[in-house]
Amino acid sequence: MARVAVVLFNLGGPNSLEAVRPFLFNLFNDPAIMNVPGPIRYALAKVISWRRAPIARDIYARLGGHSPLLEQTQIQAEALESLLAERGHDVHCFVAMRYWEPFISEAVARVQAMNPDHLILLPLYPQFSGTTAGSSLAQWAEEAQKAGLEVPTNRICCYPTEPGLVAAMAELTAVRVAQARRVGEPVVLFSAHGLPRKIIEAGDPYQKQVEETVAAVVDRLGAPTIEARLCFQSRVGPMEWIGPSTEDEITRAGAAGRPVVVVPVAFVSEHSETLVELDLEYAHLASHKGVPLYLRVPTVGRHPAFIGGLADLVERAVRVKDGPSTHINRRICDTVCRRCPNRPTAA
Ligand SMILES: C=CC1=C(C)c2cc3[nH]c(cc4nc(cc5[nH]c(cc1n2)c(C)c5CCC(=O)O)C(CCC(=O)O)=C4C)c(C)c3C=C
Ligand SMILES: [Fe+2]
Ligand SMILES: [Fe+2]
Numbered sequence: 001m002a003r004v005a006v007v008l009f010n011l012g013g014p015n016s017l018e019a020v021r022p023f024l025f026n027l028f029n030d031p032a033i034m035n036v037p038g039p040i041r042y043a044l045a046k047v048i049s050w051r052r053a054p055i056a057r058d059i060y061a062r063l064g065g066h067s068p069l070l071e072q073t074q075i076q077a078e079a080l081e082s083l084l085a086e087r088g089h090d091v092h093c094f095v096a097m098r099y100w101e102p103f104i105s106e107a108v109a110r111v112q113a114m115n116p117d118h119l120i121l122l123p124l125y126p127q128f129s130g131t132t133a134g135s136s137l138a139q140w141a142e143e144a145q146k147a148g149l150e151v152p153t154n155r156i157c158c159y160p161t162e163p164g165l166v167a168a169m170a171e172l173t174a175v176r177v178a179q180a181r182r183v184g185e186p187v188v189l190f191s192a193h194g195l196p197r198k199i200i201e202a203g204d205p206y207q208k209q210v211e212e213t214v215a216a217v218v219d220r221l222g223a224p225t226i227e228a229r230l231c232f233q234s235r236v237g238p239m240e241w242i243g244p245s246t247e248d249e250i251t252r253a254g255a256a257g258r259p260v261v262v263v264p265v266a267f268v269s270e271h272s273e274t275l276v277e278l279d280l281e282y283a284h285l286a287s288h289k290g291v292p293l294y295l296r297v298p299t300v301g302r303h304p305a306f307i308g309g310l311a312d313l314v315e316r317a318v319r320v321k322d323g324p325s326t327h328i329n330r331r332i333c334d335t336v337c338r339r340c341p342n343r344p345t346a347a
Pocket of ligand 1: 011012013014024027033052055056059067068069125129131132193194195196236266267271272273
C-alpha cells in the first residue's frame with residue numbers, strides 16, 4: 001500500500017506575546033501580501049509590524065497570550081488521519097504554518113524523514129487566494145526544492161463548494177438561525193476575511209469563490225428561505241478593501257431591529273478573527289447598535305461532514321496520482337496545482 005503524506009497548511013499565529021511582532025513581520029514581509037520590491041517590503045514590514053504589534057498583542061492577550069490556531073489545526077489533522085486510516089489508507093498528516101511555528105521548512109523536513117510514496121498538499125482555506133493558499137504552496141515549492149525533496153505531489157488549490165464543507169456549515173448555521181427566530185427573523189451575515197480591492201482587481205479568485213460557498217450553503221439550508229448577505233471583516237491598513245464590511249452590515253441590521261447570525265465562511269477553525277473580532281468586538285458593536293440578539297456560528301472545525309469532505313479530497317488525490325479527475329477552476333489549477341485532483345478536464 002502506498003505511504004501517503006498529507007500536509008495541512010494554515011496561516012499560523014503567535015505562541016506567546018513576544019512572538020507577536022516577529023509573526024507580524026513575517027506576514028507583512030510576504031510578497032503575496034505586500035507586492036513591492038524586496039528591500040522596500042522588508043523596511044515596510046519592519047515599520048508596519050512595529051506599529052501593529054500593540055493592537056495585535058492586545059488581541060492575543062484576550063486569548064490567554066497565544067493563538068489557538070495550531071492546536072485547532074492539529075485536532076483537524078488527527079481527525080483526518082484517523083478517518084483515512086478507517087478507510088484503509090496509510091496516511092500521515094502534517095501541519096505547516098506560513099507565518100509562525102511549525103514553519104513550512106520544518107514540515108518539509110518531517111515529510112522528508114517519512115519518505116512517502118506520494119505527497120498531497122491541502123491548504124485549510126476552502127477558497128483560493130494568492131495571499132493564503134497561493135503563498136503557502138509557493139513557499140512549500142521553494143523549501144522542498146532547497147531540501148531536495150522529490151516525491152510525486154498533488155496540490156489541492158481550493159474546495160469552495162465541497163459537499164462536506166457545505167453540509168457542515170449549513171448544519172451549524174441552521175441551529176443558530178432556529179435560535180435567532182425565537183426573537184425575530186434574523187439577517188444571516190456570511191463574514192469572510194477581507195482583502196485589499198486591488199488584489200481582487202488583479203484577478204485573485206477569492207471573492208468569487210467565497211460567493212460560491214455562500215450560494216451553496218444557502219441552497220443547502222433550503223426552505224424556509226433566509227435573508228443572507230456576504231460581508232468582509234478584519235481590515236488592516238490604509239488601503240481600500242472589498243466590502244461591504246461586517247461592521248456596516250451589523251449596524252444596518254441593528255437599525256432595522258433584526259437579530260443577527262454571523263457565519264464565518266472562509267475560516268475552518270477558531271482563532272483571533274473569530275474568538276476576538278466576531279465574538280467580542282462585533283458582539284459589542286451589535287449591542288450598541290440595537291441588534292436584539294447576536295449569534296455566531298462555530299467554524300466547521302472537526303465536524304464529521306467537513307473532515308469527511310477533506311478525506312474525500314485526499315482520496316481523489318490518491319487516485320489522481322495517475323491521471324486527472326473533476327475540476328474547480330481551470331485557470332488556477334493550470335497555474336497553481338498542476339496535478340491537483342480538482343484540475344478541470346478540458347471543456
Ligand atoms: C481567508 C483567510 C485569510 C485571508 C484572505 C487573509 C488575508 C490577509 N490578512 C492580513 C493581515 C492579518 N491577518 C491576521 C490574522 C489572520 N488572518 C487569517 C486569515 C486570512 N488572512 C487568520 C486565520 C488569522 C488569525 C491568525 C491567528 O490568530 O492565529 C493578522 C494578525 C492579527 C491582527 O493583527 O489583526 C493580520 C495583521 C492581510 C494584510 C491580508 C491580505 C492582504
Ligand atoms: Fe489575515
Ligand atoms: Fe486545482
